[in-house]
Amino acid sequence: MKKYTKYILLLGSIVMVVLVFVLTFVFLFLGGSNADDKTSGSNDEDSITLASLLPVITLKGDAEITLVQGNPYVEPGYDINDIDLLDKVIIEGHVDITRAGIYEIRYHVANTNGDAASAVRTVTVAARSPDAQVPIFMYHEVADTTWGIENLFVKVNEFEAQMKYLSDHGYQTLFVNEIRCQTGFHKKVVLTFDDAYIGFYTHIFPILKKYTIKATLYVITSCMDGTPYVSTEQLREIHDSGLVQIGSHSITHPELPNLNQTDMEAEIKGSQEALEAVLGTPVTSFAYPIGAYSSQVIDITKLYYDDALITGGTIAGINSETNYYTLPRYGVYRSTTLQAFMDMCSHGR
Numbered sequence: 077m078k079k080y081t082k083y084i085l086l087l088g089s090i091v092m093v094v095l096v097f098v099l100t101f102v103f104l105f106l107g108g109s110n111a112d113d114k115t116s117g118s119n120d121e122d123s124i125t126l127a128s129l130l131p132v133i134t135l136k137g138d139a140e141i142t143l144v145q146g147n148p149y150v151e152p153g154y155d156i157n158d159i160d161l162l163d164k165v166i167i168e169g170h171v172d173i174t175r176a177g178i179y180e181i182r183y184h185v186a187n188t189n190g191d192a193a194s195a196v197r198t199v200t201v202a203a204r205s206p207d208a209q210v211p212i213f214m215y216h217e218v219a220d221t222t223w224g225i226e227n228l229f230v231k232v233n234e235f236e237a238q239m240k241y242l243s244d245h246g247y248q249t250l251f252v253n254e255i256r257c258q259t260g261f262h263k264k265v266v267l268t269f270d271d272a273y274i275g276f277y278t279h280i281f282p283i284l285k286k287y288t289i290k291a292t293l294y295v296i297t298s299c300m301d302g303t304p305y306v307s308t309e310q311l312r313e314i315h316d317s318g319l320v321q322i323g324s325h326s327i328t329h330p331e332l333p334n335l336n337q338t339d340m341e342a343e344i345k346g347s348q349e350a351l352e353a354v355l356g357t358p359v360t361s362f363a364y365p366i367g368a369y370s371s372q373v374i375d376i377t378k379l380y381y382d383d384a385l386i387t388g389g390t391i392a393g394i395n396s397e398t399n400y401y402t403l404p405r406y407g408v409y410r411s412t413t414l415q416a417f418m419d420m421c422s423h424g425r
């Protein structure tokens with residue numbers, strides 16, 4: 077028996093060492109991922125997401141500060157192993173739970189040796205869950221033959237199948253400027269078309285008339301009468317049908333945030349003036365070219381328009397907090413199946 081004892085002890089030691097390694101690894105792994113956990117809390121109206129719920133910041137040496145959740149909406153409490161540092165944590169930042177946004181709270185601490193540490197916690201206050209939401213579809217061109225980016229060209233028969241689906245299933249179509257006055261969007265959709273390519277007149281407009289479907293068309297004013305865009309005469313006919321709201325898509329389709337204030341305003345305001353001169357009616361909706369916008373772009377757009385659309389995104393939530401100058405849209409592409417279109421239509425409520 078005795079001669080096996082040292083082997084058993086050796087084996088036991090190996091097992092112990094392996095166990096310590098494994099436990100250390102598990103501890104580190106879980107400890108590390110814990111700091112990145114996203115935790116949601118909610119009350120009736122707000123959805124709060126806390127990223128890095130428990131950031132751990134470590135000073136040089138042994139002092140460690142562990143920030144723990146106190147009132148998650150204002151500022152967390154904190155535990156500090158080094159009691160001398162308890163009163164020395166500086167908290168910068170504040171979370172306003174009444175305003176949707178992404179907030180950062182920064183924590184700083186330093187000891188008398190000049191060691192310092194800091195941590196950041198990000199708190200996202202989501203918009204109130206929308207009372208209503210509406211699918212706004214974004215199309216570019218409808219044509220079988222393509223040039224440029226093929227996926228922007230929805231095939232004619234597929235576009236017609238989408239419109240027939242809306243018609244057969246009792247969907248109501250809204251102009252963009254009708255969104256605000258609705259209380260709900262069950263079986264309601266908004267169709268928008270960017271750039272005003274010639275296919276709007278030759279392919280889309282006849283189908284809209286066939287099914288009595290409404291749409292909003294965003295025109296690049298310097299392109300009117302050029303190839304391959306609609307002409308001013310065609311635009312008047314489209315507008316006079318009563319089925320199409322005309323919106324502006326700037327004069328030259330620039331990336332607006334890159335322009336200086338003067339050029340930015342000229343593009344936003346000038347295109348409105350040009351369209352109003354052609355149509356003789358107010359033009360109240362704007363679509364940012366390439367979907368590019370900034371707070372400065374929005375500020376100028378607000379001076380002249382009632383609403384503005386971005387490129388892409390998902391469903392547009394509509395409630396008292398809705399920003400009507402960043403309305404998102406579902407893109408409809410050559411690759412979009414009828415089933416996918418039907419699914420997106422069903423999201424209105």
Ligand SMILES: [Zn+2]
Pocket residue numbers: 270271325329365366
């Ligand atoms: Zn465009």
